[in-house]
Amino acid sequence: MMVRQAHQPTARLLIVGPQGSGKGTQGVRIAESYGIPVVSTGDIFRANIKEGTPLGQQVTAILDKGDLVPDELTSEIVRDRLAQDDAANGFLLDGYPRNSAQVEHLDTFLAGRGESLDAVILLDVPREESIERLKLRAAEQGRSDDTDEAIAHRLDIYEHETAPILEVYGPRGIVDRIDGVGSLDEITERVFAALVARGLRLAA
Numbered sequence: 668m669m670v671r672q673a674h675q676p677t678a679r680l681l682i683v684g685p686q687g688s689g690k691g692t693q694g695v696r697i698a699e700s701y702g703i704p705v706v707s708t709g710d711i712f713r714a715n716i717k718e719g720t721p722l723g724q725q726v727t728a729i730l731d732k733g734d735l736v737p738d739e740l741t742s743e744i745v746r747d748r749l750a751q752d753d754a755a756n757g758f759l760l761d762g763y764p765r766n767s768a769q770v771e772h773l774d775t776f777l778a779g780r781g782e783s784l785d786a787v788i789l790l791d792v793p794r795e796e797s798i799e800r801l802k803l804r805a806a807e808q809g810r811s812d813d814t815d816e817a818i819a820h821r822l823d824i825y826e827h828e829t830a831p832i833l834e835v836y837g838p839r840g841i842v843d844r845i846d847g848v849g850s851l852d853e854i855t856e857r858v859f860a861a862l863v864a865r866g867l868r869l870a871a
Contacts, residue, residue, distance in 0.1 A: 678703055678757040678867050679782060681764075683833065684790030685825045686818075687797035687804070688847050689854065693790065694761045696855050697862075700869050703757040706748050708741055708765075742772035749776070757785075765829045770836075786865055787836045788858055790847035794822060 678701045684690040691707075698705045715723030722744065729736055745763050748754065764770045777783050792800075798818055805813030836842050843861040847854055859869070 677785075678759075678862070679777070679785045680757070680788060680862075681760040681784055681786075681836075682788045682790070683829065684847060685792060685794070685797045686821050687800035688790040688792040689800075689851070690761060690788075690790050692851060693788075693854060693858060694759050696851075697788070697858060698759045700859070701757060701759070701867070703759055704753050705761055706745065706754065706758050706763070707761040708745060708763045709761075711744055711748060712736070738766065738768045738772065742769055742776070745773070746776050764832060767832060767835060770832050784836070784841055785867055786862060787833070787842045788861070789833060789842055789844045790854070791844050792847040794826075796848060797822060 680697065680701075680703075682690045682694045682697070694705050694707075712723075712726050716727050717723070725740070726736055741763060745760070749758060760773075764773050774783075798815075801813060801818045802815075804810070805818075833842055843858070843865075845854065845857050845861060849857075863869070
C-alpha cells in the first residue's frame, strides 16, 4: 500500500471565484478526479458549530458578535486539516486563503513541509452572471436572505479582499484563468485541460 501511495500523483490546488461561480461544484469534481480531499473552511466551521465542539463554540461566539473569524484562527484550522493523512497526496482548498495575510500563513506552512501550491484555479465569471445565478439559487431554495443588497455586498467583499490574492499568485505563474460560463461539463473539461497541461495527471 505504501509503495502505491508513493507513486500516486500529487495535486495541491486552490480554487477561487466569486459566489455563484460554481466553485463548490467544480471543486468536488476536481478533487474526486485527483483523489484528494476538498478542504473548505466554511464546511469545517459549519461542521464544528453543528457538533458543538470547542472550536464550534469559539467560532459561534465570534460570528454572534458580527465579527469575522480571525486570520490566525482560520489558518490554524486549515493547518490542522492539511496535516491529516488523507491530504498527504494533495488537497483542494476552497475558501482559503481569502486575503493576503492568509496567503502568507499558507506559504509559511507549506514551505515548512517543502511544498507549494501547484495551481490556482480561477473560475472567471462576470459579475452580472454571478448575480443572476445567485438570484436563481435564492428563488429555487427559498432563501429570503439572498436579497439584491446582500448578493452585491458578498460580491464586493470578494472583489476587494479575495480577488487581490491573485496579484500574489499571478507572478508565480500558477494561476489558470478558466472561463466559468457554460455547462458544468464544459467548465470541468476546461479545468482538467489546464491542469493536465501543467503535468498534473488525473488519478488512475
